[in-house]
Amino acid sequence: MSSPRIALVTGGAQGMGRSIALRLARDGLDVAVSDLPSQKALLEEVANEIKALGSRSLAVFADVSREDEVNSMVQAVVQELGGLDVMVANAGIAAFRSVLDTTTEELDRVYSVNVKGVLLCYKAAAGVMIEQKRGGRIIGASSILGKKGWPMWASYGSSKFAVRALTQVAACEFGPYGITVNAYAPGGIDTPLLRVTDKEVAERTNVPEGTHLNNLTAQTALGRLGQTEDVANVVSFLASKDSAYMTGQTLAVDGGVWFD
Numbered sequence: 001m002s003s004p005r006i007a008l009v010t011g012g013a014q015g016m017g018r019s020i021a022l023r024l025a026r027d028g029l030d031v032a033v034s035d036l037p038s039q040k041a042l043l044e045e046v047a048n049e050i051k052a053l054g055s056r057s058l059a060v061f062a063d064v065s066r067e068d069e070v071n072s073m074v075q076a077v078v079q080e081l082g083g084l085d086v087m088v089a090n091a092g093i094a095a096f097r098s099v100l101d102t103t104t105e106e107l108d109r110v111y112s113v114n115v116k117g118v119l120l121c122y123k124a125a126a127g128v129m130i131e132q133k134r135g136g137r138i139i140g141a142s143s144i145l146g147k148k149g150w151p152m153w154a155s156y157g158s159s160k161f162a163v164r165a166l167t168q169v170a171a172c173e174f175g176p177y178g179i180t181v182n183a184y185a186p187g188g189i190d191t192p193l194l195r196v197t198d199k200e201v202a203e204r205t206n207v208p209e210g211t212h213l214n215n216l217t218a219q220t221a222l223g224r225l226g227q228t229e230d231v232a233n234v235v236s237f238l239a240s241k242d243s244a245y246m247t248g249q250t251l252a253v254d255g256g257v258w259f260d
């Protein structure tokens with residue numbers, strides 16, 4: 001019997017990252033999770049849940065916007081778990097602001113996590129996968145806001161367009177090594193991030209809390225917000241051997257808001 005493949009999920013302490021990590025463990029992979037040190041308790045809880053499912057796990061702390069920390073994170077996974085087959089660059093932050101109100105500080109903050117963080121994770125993972133010579137799966141978090149511009153999402157939306165571009169470039173460059181690179185583009189998914197954003201929208205635009213969630217729901221063909229498992233199911237496919245002939249794609253997982 002071959003040994004389990006090894007995955008690493010960033011932003012794994014909560015929200016989609018947590019569900020993706022648990023789903024990959026249920027799929028039989030060993031799964032390392034990483035997040036910021038401020039998420040220590042939650043992250044260790046996820047690692048323990050993964051172990052309880054019978055997989056090996058590891059909780060690693062890293063800020064994905066720092067190259068030294070991303071490289072140490074990937075090296076820790078290779079050393080402790082024995083390699084890396086699936087990288088899920090899931091960590092991201094949101095910002096709800098118009099073009100006119102976007103400061104350069106905010107643009108730098110959002111891009112440092114959502115763009116630089118994804119590039120660093122793709123780069124570090126591909127370095128290991130190329131050396132291992134057994135192919136791999138690299139997966140990034142875009143958004144439906146990375147497929148279409150929406151008002152008030154200046155820095156965030158453009159950062160998620162950048163994830164699509166990076167995914168396409170990396171797919172071309174790593175294809176010869178048997179590494180596929182794809183991204184998921186969630187719509188409104190019920191996570192801590194979405195709840196915080198709903199509060200921000202209420203404060204900034206003087207509407208009752210819940211308005212953002214209701215508006216997102218109303219835009220879906222299916223008439224409901226997404227659950228983290230809806231996204232984890234799709235990432236499970238992207239991480240699997242069944243997605244072997246698919247690369248450079250960004251899949252909308254949004255209940256039917258954006259149609260390609």
Ligand code: NAD
Pocket residue numbers: 010011012013014015016017034035036039062063064065090091092093094113117141142143144185186187188189190191192193194
């Ligand atoms: P979340 O805020 O609930 O979880 C994100 C995790 O990433 C947190 O644990 C956070 O601590 C971690 N993180 C933030 N900055 C980090 C950094 N610099 N280094 C390492 N970890 C960091 O978010 P979520 O809703 O689960 O979102 C996951 C991904 O999906 C993000 O990239 C987000 O932009 C994207 N997304 C979310 C939605 C949605 O509706 N929730 C929609 C589209 C795209």
